[in-house]
Amino acid sequence: MLRIALIGCGHIGTVHSYALGQLTRADLVDAAITSTFDPDRERAEKIAAHHGAVAHHDLGAALDDVDVAWICTWTAGHAAAVAAAVERNLAVFCEKPLAPTIEDCRAIADQLRGRPHQVGLVLRYAPVFAAFADAVASGRYGRPMTMVFRDDQYFPIQGMYGSTWRGDVTKAGGGTLIEHSIHDIDVMQWVLGPASTVRARTAETFGYPGIEDVASVAVDFASGVSGTLTSIWHQIMSRPSTRRLELFCEDAMLWTEDDYLGPLHVETSSGRDAIVASPPEWIDRLTIPEVFAKSVAAYAHPSKTFLDALTRDGAAAVGSPSVDDALSAHEVVEAAYRSAAADGAPQSVGSIAPR
Template sequence: MIKVGFVGTGLIARSHARQLGVVDGAAIVACFDIDLERANSFAAEFGGSRVDSASAVIEQSDAVYVCTWTSEHPDLVAQVVAADKAIFCEKPLATTLGEAQAMTDAVSAAGVTNQVGLVLRHSPAFRWLQKQSQDDRYGSPMSLVFRDDQYIPIQGMYGSTWRSDPKRAGAGTLIEHSVHDLDLITWMLGPIETVSCHMANHHKIAGIEDQATVTLKARNGAHAVLVSVWHDVLSRPSQRRVELFKMGAVFGLEGDWNGPVTAELAPKESPVLLSGGELAEMAQSHDGLSTNPDAEFIAAVAEQRQAYPSFAIALEAHRIVHAAYQSAATDGAPILLG
């Protein structure tokens, strides 16, 4: 039985705890949050004891989830690594590239099992699209159009306001939310060579951009555009829409977990549409991964092997995020990533 602890017991910690509830071989033993009431209610719902410090969680656990707001991640990860325990850290790893690099170096030097909350790498819809991006039958990727929008996450289902504080969140929609998207884009197109970005701040929250448009050129010549928006339309949940163009095919994704996804193949085959269970089965048959990132993490801890996606994978997304902010600061000047 893997003993699991949580530091930070808010929105995403609850989501992981629910997913762990269906995993054999794992039990939540301890949790801590600076908001004691929140930690008490987490322990009452998901089990284990509410303890008085992060170090007490780490001491009692084999594997620790770091689910605090972002600025706390580096110090907490360092404590988990020092105790030689497995770590699941939420994305973004940190508010700066330098810290993300240091965290990645530390987990790698210690050899601890590490996973990052880039959970869309387990989504059937994105796994299907990534497979199409790599399939040579239709040619190589030409263009990728990626739109991501959600209501600004300091209202609605988000029972917290830290995302309006650049000290805790780093900045706005690009690092806090679209680090997922930049990770998915480099997963589909390969290494990114050039990044250019423009940002805007319509809500006028200092240091928190609510609109970012990023143009990317991959080393293989493919181009991508990401539009990331935080608006006030509470009726719209977080949504992603992606179109991938190749010479011989156009693929579409609407709905970032269960689809639907579509494929239109040259010269004029009828479009294919997949969603739900059928899509999940197809994704699983090609890579063998579960749709439960927490089940995958626990299996990696039990087998004392590396987990997926790792800190090293997240670091690549952080490099692109960093370049996008550098570019936006110089009115969209292209930044070479090499």
């Protein structure tokens, strides 16, 4: 059995704890959380109690005697936790964004490349985005022409978040673009291939220095396709994380307003269709209250895929998305921040190609 240390027991650590606990109890993975650490000791103890695990007083002790580090600290904590895990030769699941600065993102990528790892860019496991990727790869709607992505949510230092570090650039690295829309950039490149040039504008409407709450990004892809991303943190408390994606191909417009099951709407000259994407069939074996169903399913699927790969392939296991997929999205974000600082002047994207 793979022994997992959960490092960081806040909001997303709790979601992962729930998803991993469900997978373990349903016998869907040969793995369990055996150790936890969070400087907020009460949080570490609460999650440990759910798993019959040990809550440790320090990071090093939590990582001794485990096989996998599951890193869910705030963004600025990822680098030290990754380094400590690598020092112990552990497999690593690391939440996104990798780190607040591009230099630290590159350093984390250098450490994890070639080792068993996976990054928490979970939208690639959302059935509706898989359907988008498949529609483009199949070519059945002709060549892709342009993509319009809108991602909005209320400023995440309130409501269900229960923490304020997203208002602190030293911990978060930036605002809505790096913290939330790193997911969207990853999906855009996954579906359309690597970005080559970006132009961006940002705004700090709510006055948190370095924390943009609006980012408008125009992306040119190496394939010649274009796209735009509008990413917003507002104060409409009735709107949690909400996405709309539109893709025009030569022979169809495809769109969704739900970032997990869709449906994926398709309009062609012959009419309209709604493709309802399905989660994996084993999801039915989890017992999830309706209100948590979407988020637990969204994290359980990538977690099971990674743990199954570790059980099957050991040190040769390759998780997806990889740290290079994540770094590639970070290079786009970095180029967008450079462009915004240069009054929207076009900026070339660094050279890491997504898989």
